[in-house]
Amino acid sequence: MKHHKHRPPREVRIHGFDARGGGEGLDVNGTKWSIRGAPVGALIQAAGRNYDGTRLSLLEPAPDAVTPECGVFGVCGGCQWQEMPVERQREEKGRMLARLLGELGGEDHGVVSDGPAYGYRNKIELTFGTGRYLLSHELNTEIKREGRWLGFHAPGRYDRIVDTPDCALASPAINAVYARIRADVLASEFGFWDCNAHTGFFRNLILREGSSREVLAALYTAPGADEHAAWLRERAPSWGASCVGWFENPTSADAAVGDLREVLVDSGSGLSITASLGGIRFQLATTAFFQVNVPGAELLVDVVRRYLGAGGPGSVLWDLYCGAGLLGLACADRFGTVVGIELVEAAAADARANAAFNGVENVTFVAGHVEKLVGTLAPPDAVIVDPPRGGLHPDALAVVAGLAASVGTEGHPTSRVLVYVACKPTSLLRDGKLLAAAGWVCTDRVAVDLFPQTAHVEVVTRWVARAHP
Ligand SMILES: C[S@@+](CC[C@H](N)C(=O)[O-])C[C@H]1O[C@@H](n2cnc3c(N)ncnc32)[C@H](O)[C@@H]1O
Known part of the structure; x- marks a missing residue:
């Protein structure tokens, strides 16, 4: 069997997108590549399998390249195209669809x-952890992998957190509540979840916004003691959320699941917010499906x-x-x-x-x-x-x-x-x-x-x- 992984890196000029959103281009040998997170017009150094290539470095940006708004762009995996103007993204999406579905x-x-092209998401889900995914400029610095981190899972790494103070796609109201919760949990003395040792208190956080900018916060923790309850009751009202639910997850499942232990802040209709869409009003609980x-x-x-x-x-x-x-x-x-x-x-x-x-x-x-x-x-x-x-x-x-x-x-x-x-x-x-x-x-x-x-x-x-x- 061929070990594509050990092929030497190649230079690939990206000329369009394929149906999976990968950047397409040819290397000097005429081999066709599909590379995740490769912007159209750029020259990329790529490695791995040519049909699912990994971007090693950006050798030359596209002529119309823009600066990503997010500090962890390219690492958290949520966005692939922040280096392209949004008009260009849509042009390329249209071109790919015309080719595919014609x-x-x-x-x-x-x-x-x-x-807006940023700040549009009305829901985000964050994970607490003890293993940090180090960004390239953090390698060989004093920043340690072990600690208390809060952000998104690194793609393909259940045990590594891309630590981030905000999300450029999340709405300003969500980021404001997130900043307060983040500051508080980091200042607390409670541990973050270690998914290997199954220890720690804070596990997951869901934030979702309603139509009047009100924010629902759902905090998932390991089963708590009296000291945890006292801390949460004292701190939650200062987070700026219209309702806050505390859920306990006694299992090892690494997901935002658990039983409601307490409504720490009540919106007036319990743990729910309302959103309007298509002329219909929706009452949204923590995990209800809704367009983001x-x-x-x-x-x-x-x-x-x-x-x-x-x-x-x-x-x-x-x-x-x-x-x-x-x-x-x-x-x-x-x-x-x-x-x-x-x-x-x-x-x-x-x-x-x-x-x-x-x-x-x-x-x-x-x-x-x-x-x-x-x-x-x-x-x-x-x-x-x-x-x-x-x-x-x-x-x-x-x-x-x-x-x-x-x-x-x-x-x-x-x-x-x-x-x-x-x-x-x-x-x-x-x-x-x-x-x-x-x-x-x-x-x-x-x-x-x-x-x-x-x-x-x-x-x-x-x-x-x-x-x-
Ligand atoms: C793309 S979402 C549709 C969302 C909905 N139309 C809306 O706009 O809010 C797809 C839905 O299909 C449901 N689903 C998945 N497999 C299904 C099946 N075999 N039968 C019925 N529903 C299914 C999922 O739970 C999910 O709610």
Whole structure:
């Protein structure tokens, strides 16, 4: 077997992006490379496997290079593209999608966006640890690996923390609360979690922001003693969060999970905040799924509504993979009934609660697997699918694809529309080819840049099936 890892480093000029967000280019031997975090136009020294190369150094920046706003850019792994102007990022996302998805047909409406290119995230999740991931300028300095660190996991390292005082993608309100909590926990005498020894007190921190800039803080710790409780009760009210929950995680699982021990600060409605999106108000608990970029998600909802059109009274809309019900609820005024299916029971329960909170009565949210339940539903006039990155389950795809063949037959409408929202374009390509083969016609495609500075992009496609006269 060849050991690609031991190939000598190569110089690669990046000319575009591939579907995974890697920078593409050729080395002197004409070998094609895909390199993570390599900006278009730059000359990169790369090593490793050519199809998943590692950037060793930036030999020459791109002519339009900009300075990253984040002090740990390139290390924390959350962002890949801060060295490119955001307009360039969108141009490249559009070019990559046109190349990849062109064969599906339909009019290409490019990449749209709204809101700021930094500071847009309304939720971050941080980890406490005792092993620091050293940045290149920290190697061979007096900075020690062992200590008390708070930040993000280094990619691929469960035991190393990229210590950071803020996140350039997080909203200013979140960063302000984070700064206060960070200063307090560092000044405390309590230990941070050592994921090898399973010792320490502070473990994880989730911060999420609502529409009125209020912040929910959820602090996860090892089971606490009286001294911990006394400290938390004294300090939490000064953090500037509208509600603070203290959760205890007695397990070794390295994740923000645990049982609520105490609401340290109450928002007035317990441990939840509210957020508006698509004309719907959502009550968000600590872990409820919600779009992280609200201005961008407003655009997404707007596109989905336009692409679906209006079904009218008596019509049926399926919202498959509905999460907490965002898309189905935002479109419920245009259809007779909406049926949503979502795997995670808590999310389906949130969807039902959100419907009640907004007085939307023509919706039903069912918890379960789409692939198992979709065949049992009444035939729809319109369908939304918003699956996870892997795309549609083959059994779900078979049912949705089959809806093209039944248009115009008894008990079915004479035309149907399908809106496919995809977070992984290659999954959309695979599923889209099968939809097209089954008789669906792609009419429109647009990408929404929900995650500036990263390689991620959300693609919305509109499909139509009509009965032959
Ligand atoms: C991309 S999210 C959709 C979010 C939602 N449409 C929204 O905008 O808020 C995908 C959802 O599919 C759910 N899911 C994953 N696999 C599923 C399955 N087999 N059946 C039903 N839901 C599933 C996930 O729990 C997640 O909530």
